[in-house]
Amino acid sequence: MIDYMQKGGPLMWLLVLLSIVATVVFFERYLYYHRVTIRVGEFLRGLSNLIGRRRFAEALHECAGTPGPVARVIHAAIVRHEAPRAELKEIVQEAGQLEVPKLERRLALLSTIAYVAPMVGLLGTVTGLIDAFITLSSNAGGIAATADISTGVYKSLLTTAAGLVVAIPASLAYSFLSSRVNTLMHDMERAGIEIVNLITETPAVPEPMIKFGDRQRAAGVEQ
DSSP: OHHHHHHHOHHHHHHHHHHHHHHHHHHHHHHHHHHHOOOHHHHHHHHHHHHHTTOHHHHHHHHHTSOSHHHHHHHHHHHTTTSOHHHHHHHHHHHHHHHHHHHSTTHHHHHHHHHHHHHHHHHHHHHHHHHHHHHHHHSGGGOOOHHHHHHHHHHHHHHHHHHHHHHHHHHHHHHHHHHHHHHHHHHHHHHHHHHHHHHHHSOOOOOOOOOHHHHHHHHHHHO
């Protein structure tokens, strides 16, 4: 590998740097998306009982203890649960829009690396061929042995291959992470719609009450 780096020239080190940055970005984003992904259906079913009993403080506590953009969108709606339905829709939309930049953070860098790496490899190809022709032209009569020009050709082939080796995985990683972002955005939209429906359409379930006669009979039993 060190031999390849030396023969490929300085652009090989740039490609290595790009590959390291792309790898770090991919794993950081992958772990982040894995950490903030929740089961939206189960989470909403757990909140529906609390919201039906108008226990909004407990529902807010559940949202605060759950990581991720979905929980934060639901939290924003529950905080303003007394607002009209139209206003609640605007609240969840604004909360979702605030979460999008957090989800897309650093993805542009990964996309840029996937685009730039082949260009860097192509630049290495051009510079390698230039070196080969310079070597050829510097010899008397324009005649040179194969060994004299092989270094420049070898350099051009190495940088081209290295650029593709960096660009292809970076492009696949970007596509994969973009699909995860789209899934999380869909979950936020679903959660926003369902939490608005829960708040505005679910009738309040009264707490169980003990009648006066029941209390007397319970007191007689205790005696």
